Amino acid sequence: MKQKLSSKHFCPAKVDESVQNVGLYFGSFNPVHIGHVSLARWVLEHTNLQEVWMVISPQNPFKVNQVLYPNEERFNWVQMAVEDMPGMVACNVEFFMPQPSYTIDTLRVLIEKFPQIRFTLIMGADNVMGFSAWKDYQEIVEKVAILVYPRPGVDVEEEVKKYPSMRLLEDVPLFPISSTQIREMKAAGKDVSMFLPGAVAEAYS
Numbered sequence: 001m002k003q004k005l006s007s008k009h010f011c012p013a014k015v016d017e018s019v020q021n022v023g024l025y026f027g028s029f030n031p032v033h034i035g036h037v038s039l040a041r042w043v044l045e046h047t048n049l050q051e052v053w054m055v056i057s058p059q060n061p062f063k064v065n066q067v068l069y070p071n072e073e074r075f076n077w078v079q080m081a082v083e084d085m086p087g088m089v090a091c092n093v094e095f096f097m098p099q100p101s102y103t104i105d106t107l108r109v110l111i112e113k114f115p116q117i118r119f120t121l122i123m124g125a126d127n128v129m130g131f132s133a134w135k136d137y138q139e140i141v142e143k144v145a146i147l148v149y150p151r152p153g154v155d156v157e158e159e160v161k162k163y164p165s166m167r168l169l170e171d172v173p174l175f176p177i178s179s180t181q182i183r184e185m186k187a188a189g190k191d192v193s194m195f196l197p198g199a200v201a202e203a204y205s
Contacts, residue, residue, distance in 0.1 A: 035175030
């Protein structure tokens with residue numbers, strides 16, 4: 001059964017006709033931090049992607065106990081983070097889809113809505129080892145290219161070779177901060193503003 005997507009408040013509602021290569025960077029962005037933004041910008045500068053859409057996920061099927069900030073709050077933070085970043089877009093498509101959200105379902109919706117765009121999935125190396133457990137993973141590798149960014153201490157070179165459409169990014173700067181660490185620091189009363197994009201730091205405090 002096809003997913004039906006309401007266009008109300010969907011972002012991006014319209015894409016310039018010149019945009020043909022788009023990277024999809026999925027995450028809970030709970031909250032979005034400078035590592036997320038820096039990685040997206042690096043990918044834009046070092047690949048053929050014209051845009052990177054930061055897809056805010058309502059619920060990760062593999063993290064069912066994860067406590068998330070409200071959807072709209074996280075979406076607003078991402079919008080703030082990318083507002084002055086050419087080629088970076090906040091995408092809330094999964095807010096309009098059944099939960100939990102599965103990557104293949106989102107890809108099907110976006111491919112149908114934007115048939116002129118070649119999508120590329122951007123994923124962390126920590127997701128590669130369990131990739132075969134993803135829903136319809138064979139269809140994912142058939143539909144889109146996959147760029148894998150390194151994670152400290154995670155060696156996936158051999159695993160990536162199993163999937164012809166996967167490519168491990170090289171010389172990517174590492175950003176040793178996570179949303180979990182930021183939430184824990186904030187809960188402990190510590191200043192986390194240095195880890196957040198300017199406007200987000202103010203809104204998150």
